[in-house]
Each structure stands twice: as structure tokens, then as C-alpha cells.
């Protein structure tokens with residue numbers, strides 16, 4: 001895939017970029033490694049100040065950055081603006097809480113025969129971040145804010161269709177006053193990732209993206225014995241039980257499925273609805289999907305814009321065609337929008353069965369697959385049959401059902417009477433083929449830290465006395 005800005009609302013190529021040469025990549029890795037040498041010695045307080053400054057820069061640049069994202073990958077301007085706001089919030093969250101997270105954590109010194117024992121979290125070094133286009137700012141910030149707060153240095157290989165957003169991210173950290181080369185963007189194709197990852201100066205990698213990309217990165221990282229965090233695909237279940245507020249559930253179902261033009265790993269994709277309320281919920285859901293305004297993502301009134309790539313819309317078309325051929329019913333939508341660009345109608349498909357790709361794969365577009373179930377056990381069993389286990393959603397007023405759902409659903413995140421959403425204050429990540437590791441909170445920060453055990457024995461003389469944990473936190 002060429003490195004280029006192509007407007008998904010028109011299909012027009014606006015700008016293309018030459019990938020970095022091997023020499024340029026080498027130079028940037030060298031600069032990152034050199035930057036780590038001194039950046040790791042900066043204090044958490046200094047880093048918090050730079051993160052705060054980055055949030056302020058982002059606030060100031062919000063309008064142009066939002067327009068840039070909409071131009072490059074087609075999300076509505078409103079959702080691009082919300083994404084920028086969320087990034088500023090994420091940066092401020094780590095600025096506010098990062099210092100505390102990096103305090104040495106005392107252990108029971110007496111139990112291990114020490115005068116002092118504690119764990120200190122130290123940065124690992126240069127971390128490669130391979131990021132996708134769907135939330136082109138947030139996915140990168142979700143990695144960068146905790147990683148830089150901990151003292152790591154970042155190299156970003158962004159998706160090839162968001163090069164200008166990728167370049168802006170490098171500029172953002174520079175404008176915020178971070179030391180040179182602490183965060184660099186590498187404009188490279190995916191074929192160049194292996195070389196970067198195998199470089200001894202690059203110590204770890206994080207990837208958000210497809211399972212194929214995750215497998216490729218994990219294979220190389222495994223071979224080179226490097227730490228990885230993977231946030232991969234999802235086909236989140238959305239279960240509706242008879243006690244639910246059906247109108248509210250249908251309203252949130254529309255957002256959960258069509259957010260970001262249907263292109264989110266945590267979008268609800270499979271809807272399991274109890275037979276007693278299936279007819280009513282289907283009607284409400286279909287009505288609300290049909291009422292969405294599809295159009296130019298730059299227009300204020302637009303709720304669903306185009307898919308980001310031509311291959312993306314072709315794939316979605318293929319899934320719906322396959323489902324219909326195998327007996328599914330299209331209740332609403334079901335085809336491309338007749339206009340230039342890569343638009344697909346918000347769609348509801350019922351009578352889905354396990355032979356259909358729409359059931360077993362991740363559909364990255366505004367297409368909901370609905371299946372009627374006899375009870376919660378059946379819903380959870382079918383939900384768990386999927387290879388993915390990222391987010392999950394239950395709508396129920398019944399406490400017993402909620403507890404069963406939380407206990408039995410195989411997912412990294414369980415949301416009750418709401419849709420799966422990422423918050424800096426909550427861990428984010430999945431199980432099974434949805435990946436491993438966690439982002440956000442202190443868990444996300446510690447993924448790229450050396451949790452170093454410190455044990456200090458009794459002093460052999462008065463000279464060895466003094467509290468090292470207190471000194472280590474300064």
C-alpha cells in the first residue's frame with residue numbers, strides 16, 4: 001500500500017510520500033537510542049510537564065488536526081473532534097497520575113530478611129508502535145502517553161493511509177517541548193517493520209491492528225525475545241434480555257455498531273436478542289439505523305461517513321452478499337451508497353448462521369448481525385464460540401443475569417447497560433485472538449517497564465544506612 005493521503009469521501013489522492021530509505025531509518029533508530037540515554041534520567045515530574053504541554057498544544061491545534069483526520073480516513077468531523085479531546089484527556093491523565101504510578105512500591109522487607117525491599121518501575125527503552133488508521137490520533141496517544149511518562153522513547157510506524165496525521169504526532173511532542181527524538185514517526189511500509197523490530201536498539205513493540213499484522217509482529221518479536229502488547233480484532237457481542245430498556249438499548253446499539261463509520265475493534269458486531277423481545281428490538285434497531293444521516297464527513301449533520309479504503313468497502317459488500325446467499329435477511333441497508341467515495345449503508349442483517357463470514361469474521365463497516373436466542377446461556381455460549389474476546393455488552397436489569405455475564409463471558413472488557421468504550425481510568429485489552437497485554441491505567445504503563453525488584457540487606461556499617469526507595473522516587 002502506497003504511503004498516501006487519499007480522501008475516502010471522494011477517492012481522490014491528495015498527497016503521496018516516499019518511504020524512508022534504509023539509511024534514514026537507521027539514523028532515526030540511532031537518534032532514538034541516543035535520546036533514551038538521557039531521557040530515562042529525566043524526572044517523572046518533568047515528563048508530566050511535557051505531557052501537559054502536549055495536551056495544551058493539541059487543544060490549540062484541535063480544529064486543523066480533526067479536519068486532517070477526517071480528510072485522511074473519513075471519520076465524521078464531530079467524531080474527529082471528540083477524538084482530539086480524548087487524546088488531550090489521556091495526556092493529562094498520565095501527567096496527573098504518572099508520578100504516583102512510578103513511585104517505588106514497598107514490599108515486606110522483614111519477611112525477606114532485608115532492611116528495605118521494594119519494586120521500582122523503570123523504562124525499557126526504544127519501543128516500536130505499529131498503529132492503525134481507524135483512530136489515528138488516539139491509538140498512538142494511548143500508547144505514547146504512558147510510555148513516555150515512564151521514560152521510554154517511541155518510534156511510530158503508522159498506517160500508510162494516515163501519513164499526515166502520523167507526521168503531526170511527531171510534531172506534537174516536539175512542540176510540547178519533549179527532548180529531541182523522544183517520539184519519532186517512521187514513514188515506512190509494513191515490509192520494513194521486521195528490520196526495525198530486529199534491531200537490538202529497539203527493545204519492545206506494541207501493535208493495534210489486524211490479526212495477520214499481530215501475528216507477523218509477534219513472530220519476529222518472539223524470535224528476537226522482545227516484549228509485545230497486541231490489541232487485535234474484535235467481534236463484540238451485544239446481548240439484549242427481556243428486562244432491558246429496549247429503546248435505550250437500540251439507541252446505544254446504533255452508536256455501538258456505527259461509531260467511526262463501523263470501523264472499530266470494540267464496535268458491537270453480533271447482536272444476541274432474547275426471543276421474547278427480538279421482534280420489538282429488531283424494529284427499533286432497524287428504524288434507528290435507517291434514520292442515520294450518511295454523507296460528507298465534513299458536514300456537521302453527518303452521522304456516518306465513508307469507509308476508509310476501497311478494499312474495506314469491497315470486503316463489507318462481500319460479507320453481506322455471502323450472508324444473503326446463505327439465507328440471511330437484510331432488514332435495512334445492504335448496499336453501497338450511490339455516490340463517489342466508499343460509502344456503505346447502515347445495515348441490519350437477521351437470520352445469520354455460523355456458516356456466514358458475517359458471523360465468524362470481524363466486519364469492519366456499519367453492518368449489524370442479529371441472532372435470536374432462547375436465554376442468556378445460549379447468548380453467552382454463542383458469544384464465546386468466537387475466536388475473539390475483546391469487549392462485550394449486556395443489557396439487563398436482572399442482577400443474577402449480570403453476574404452470570406460478568407463471570408462467564410470470555411472477553412477483556414464487560415459492559416452492562418452501556419457500550420464498550422475506552423477510558424484512561426480503565427484497563428483496555430482482550431483475550432483469545434483479540435490479543436494480550438493491557439493499555440491505559442497503570443497496567444498500560446507497566447507493560448513497557450522493568451518492574452525491578454530491589455532488596456537491601458542489613459548495613460555492615462553506619463555508612464550504608466539511608467532510605468533508597470525515597471531517594472529512588474525523586
Ligand SMILES: O=CCCCC(=O)O
Pocket residue numbers: 134135138263264265266421422
Ligand atoms: O479498533 C480499536 C478501537 C479502539 C478505540 C478506543 O480505544 O476507544
